[in-house]
Amino acid sequence: MTTSISIFDTTLRDGTQGEGISLTAEDKLKIALKLDALGVHYIEGGNPGSNGKDIEFFKRARELNLQAKLTAFGSTRRKNSTCEQDVNLKHLIESGARAATLVGKTWDFHVHTALQTTLEENLAMIYESIAYVKRHGLEAIFDSEHFFDGYKANPDYAIAALAKAKEAGADWIVLCDTNGGTLPTEIHDIVSRVTSLIQAPIGIHTHNDCELAVANSLAAVNAGARQVQGTINGYGERCGNANLVSILPNLQLKMGYSCISDEQLKSLTSVARYVGEIANVSLPVNQPYVGTAAFAHKGGIHVSAILKDSKTYEHISPELVGNKQRVLVSELAGQSNIVSKAQELGLEVSEVAKSRELIDRIKKLEHEGYQFEGADASLELLLREAFGDSEPMFTVDSFKIHCEQPSVSGNTDMLTEAIVKLRVGGQQVYTVAEGNGPVNALDNALRKALAPFYPAIANIHLSDYKVRVLDEKDTTAAKVRVLIESSDFHDTWSTVGVSSNVIEASWEALVDSIRYALLSMTRSESVPEAIPESLGLVNH
Structure with missing residues (x-):
């Protein structure tokens, strides 16, 4: 029988701690639906006691009817207090989540330095907090923060903390490599030791500070862990969390474990790219399995x-x-x-x-x-x-750029005007247009000239424009490469131009972009070759 691995996604909580990542409540709801369709078993939505955004998310998430268990994040009660007095625990209970993740200290150094309390009080905080969550009907997941560092420093105390969580009724005990500094061999040995001592479901939560989070997660599964926590695309604090986008296919296709259905696995690439778009983080082209260069x-x-x-x-x-x-x-x-x-x-x-x-x-x-x-x-x-499979949709005779700095006091905007002369279907078209800079002016003039011939050109827009200097030593006379990305309602395509003149390189890439778009149009619909002279475009 194939062993099942529980997948715990914390993109919406731990992932948002990554530098440059900020998700609105609406963003988090959209991603939650994608994660649910992917088939993950737990979706950690955030900390309902920390900010209004997460409170709104949990309130609205109740209407999503998720198959995954929506999970709220919090920590053990404050020192020298009670669970009933802890506001964060109260918010966690009221969140409407089906499960709760409670993070607690298992490293004696952290107990003394970060919490500034006794080892005995920390064990009481773990036990009472988990028991409190269980009394309120939630599934309890204990994230043992800094467990591997704690085990290496004081194994007896680290194991005692896990035993307290189990005694309180924790449904999962998750071992965290919070600083991301543990090696796969260490992970395997320590997880093996824990599974022999603690008779409870064990999970793994790793960070990527040594670029080993995926390897460490797999090593933990080999040693007996049955839940893997991570984020889509490895988003997270510092160097990130374990990347579920790599872990899922490795577990399922390489190691023979059951995580999600085969059909759900086929959506992995689209989910990774979707989350990247929402998070406004470009997916690395060489990202394993899902990057554009992966195959x-x-x-x-x-x-x-x-x-x-x-x-x-x-x-x-x-x-x-x-x-x-x-x-x-x-x-x-x-x-x-x-x-x-x-x-x-x-x-x-x-x-x-x-x-x-x-x-x-x-x-x-x-x-x-x-x-x-x-x-x-x-x-x-x-x-x-x-290979003789293209027809010239238009030919360019010439173009000119005119830039003028107004002398009017207080007007600092430079005026840019482009003049384009081209032929379409045997007719000459002469067009003038202004723009915000020379490339924009040329783009406007070219579209203005072609729009009456090809009205669908109005649906095309430039989505990205990049310039790279190829010969830095030549300074301002250096050759440049211009990459232009264009889009319509259906597709995105890229074109290139190279010249020592940035305007010429841009024009080359721009003309290619329009040619490609028109070529695509003619393969899907009938486009007139010319227009009557009565439209007044000739020589205007």
């Missing part, structure tokens, strides 16, 4: 092999976690890269000489500073042009 292949030898069998360079099928295989084209590309990418686009690749010629061209362009890994649309335009 990306660049070297020609690698691509040649995966075309024969993806197992040659992929440890799992990316679809198992909702990700997908990607073939990158760069100066390291071989013919296999080109063939694979062309097939992905539905292009017919029959002439070997033509694909070799394209590889040489791409390598030359990358040597000049272009980078097509992050400019998927520019690469597709190159491929379609090379």
Whole structure:
């Protein structure tokens, strides 16, 4: 029979302690629904006794009908007091949560230094707080803070603290590597020792200060832990918490444990990216399992092999976690890269000489500073042009930029005007537009010229604009690479331009972006080639 592992998500509590992460009550409700659909067993929503945001979350979360156990976080009662007098415990009981996590001290150093109380009083605080929560009908989870440091310093006292929690009726006793400094071998040995001494369900809660939180969590499971606490994408204080996005597939696909259903595991990538969007934190491209580069292949030898069998360079099928295989084209590309990418686009690749010629061209362009890994649309335009599957939607005759600093007293805004001359369907269009800077002015002028021909262009907008200096030693004369990301209601695409003139590089990327968008439109709908001269665009 497959052993089940309970997954405890603390993204909404411990995860929000990460630098730069701030979630509103509404954000937390959205994420809670995603976590519930993923199939985690516990969702720790926050500390209802600490702030109004968490109080609002718990109040509104009652209406979500979560399958997971909504859990409230708190700590053991204050020293030399009673549970009934503790306001935080009162808020925890009134939160409406089905379970409560109580953090307590198990390191004698912390008892003396942080709490400034006696070892005996700390044991009483643990016992009475857990018993209080149990009397009010909540499931009790004891998070033994700094347990591993405490065990190494004074094993007898650390174990005595766990025994008190068990005696009080704790449903789970969770061992915390709060400072994140313990090694996997230590974790395994200590958890093995604890499971032999404490006959209660054991959990693990690790931090990533040595970049070992995932490994430590897996080591604890191997030693007998049956609950794993962590956060989506490893968010958390300092270096973060154990990353559930890596732990889940490792436990289920590699180690044979049961955590969530196979269908739920397929949503892992979308959940990781969704939470990243809500938290406003970009997902690392190389994040295991769910990053865009997790199953990306660049070297020609690698691509040649995966075309024969993806197992040659992929440890799992990316679809198992909702990700997908990607073939990158760069100066390291071989013919296999080109063939694979062309097939992905539905292009017919029959002439070997033509694909070799394209590889040489791409390598030359990358040597000049272009980078097509992050400019998927520019690469597709190159491929379609090379294999005769693109038609010019418009041609550019010229463009001009005019910048003027007004001399009017108190007016410090520089005026920028772009003049664009192009041809569409044999007609010449001459357009002028203003903008907030030269790139914005060019963007406005180009759209103004094309909108009557292609009205759907109004749905396209620039979502990101990045400039990188390629030759710093050349200072202001340096060559630059411009990456532009564009979006519509359905897709996002990126284009690249390179020049020693930042305006020229920007214009190149901008034109590619519009060309790609129009090419996509023509493949899904009929677009007129030209408009009547009566519309008055010619020579205006």
